[in-house]
Amino acid sequence: MTDPVLQTQGLRRSFTQGEQTIHVLRGVDLLVQPGEIVALLGPSGSGKSTLLQAVGLLEGGFEGSIRISGVEAARLDSPGRTAMRRERLGFIYQFHHLLPDFNAVENVVLPQLIAGSDRQNAEARAQALLTALGLGHRLGHRPSQLSGGEQQRVAVARALATQPALVLADEPTGNLDEATADVVLAEFLRLVRHEGSAALIATHNERLAQRMDRVVRLHEGKLD
Numbered sequence: 001m002t003d004p005v006l007q008t009q010g011l012r013r014s015f016t017q018g019e020q021t022i023h024v025l026r027g028v029d030l031l032v033q034p035g036e037i038v039a040l041l042g043p044s045g046s047g048k049s050t051l052l053q054a055v056g057l058l059e060g061g062f063e064g065s066i067r068i069s070g071v072e073a074a075r076l077d078s079p080g081r082t083a084m085r086r087e088r089l090g091f092i093y094q095f096h097h098l099l100p101d102f103n104a105v106e107n108v109v110l111p112q113l114i115a116g117s118d119r120q121n122a123e124a125r126a127q128a129l130l131t132a133l134g135l136g137h138r139l140g141h142r143p144s145q146l147s148g149g150e151q152q153r154v155a156v157a158r159a160l161a162t163q164p165a166l167v168l169a170d171e172p173t174g175n176l177d178e179a180t181a182d183v184v185l186a187e188f189l190r191l192v193r194h195e196g197s198a199a200l201i202a203t204h205n206e207r208l209a210q211r212m213d214r215v216v217r218l219h220e221g222k223l224d
């Protein structure tokens, strides 16, 4: 049987500031199967970003188990976590975090080079992904020369460039107007399905969440 791409068990995270301790995650159990697209819903401050940071192996300070493709994250040292992020995970944020001095293709090529692809293959894949997202006529544009929706499409292509098992997206269309958000999300979902990746997508938006395979809700530090 194939391992789930993501399994958390009893995941906990607290933040202490002065006298006050906030228990943000209070035992989160989450299972994401290969190819599954899961919406992570919850009100502002419920801990969606904290959960994504945990499973993205971006921060320490967590208790509980995080398994990515069957590998327990706590058993990995720092280079092991970096390799896991590079080889198995893709990231999309609310603000694209593209490299400003690189054009669209170069932004999508870079993670592939870091993962060991040769430049020619990386460029071909970058162009194919960007073209599939409707950006075939903007390949040489830098982020400042692209609209918000176009920048976010580049971020989608970059996240999928290394064929990750799991894409983690934090409000990926949160800074776009409603019509653009709908189009970019539809293209994102279509491409994720086509590539066969799984995705965990944090959003406030119930309507967008209903377009994913499954919805999980963070409530008082746990998933309902």
Ligand SMILES: Nc1ncnc2c1ncn2[C@@H]1O[C@H](COP(=O)(O)OP(=O)(O)OP(=O)(O)O)[C@@H](O)[C@H]1O
Pocket (backbone or CB within 6 Å): 015, 016, 017, 022, 024, 042, 043, 044, 045, 046, 047, 048, 049, 050, 051, 204
């Ligand atoms: N580094 C930190 N130090 C202290 N408190 C933190 C830290 N990071 C997050 N928190 C607190 O944890 C709670 C959850 O934050 P988080 O950003 O995960 O929520 P969210 O559901 O993603 O919210 P939003 O939808 O508004 O982005 C908040 O109350 C926040 O203040």
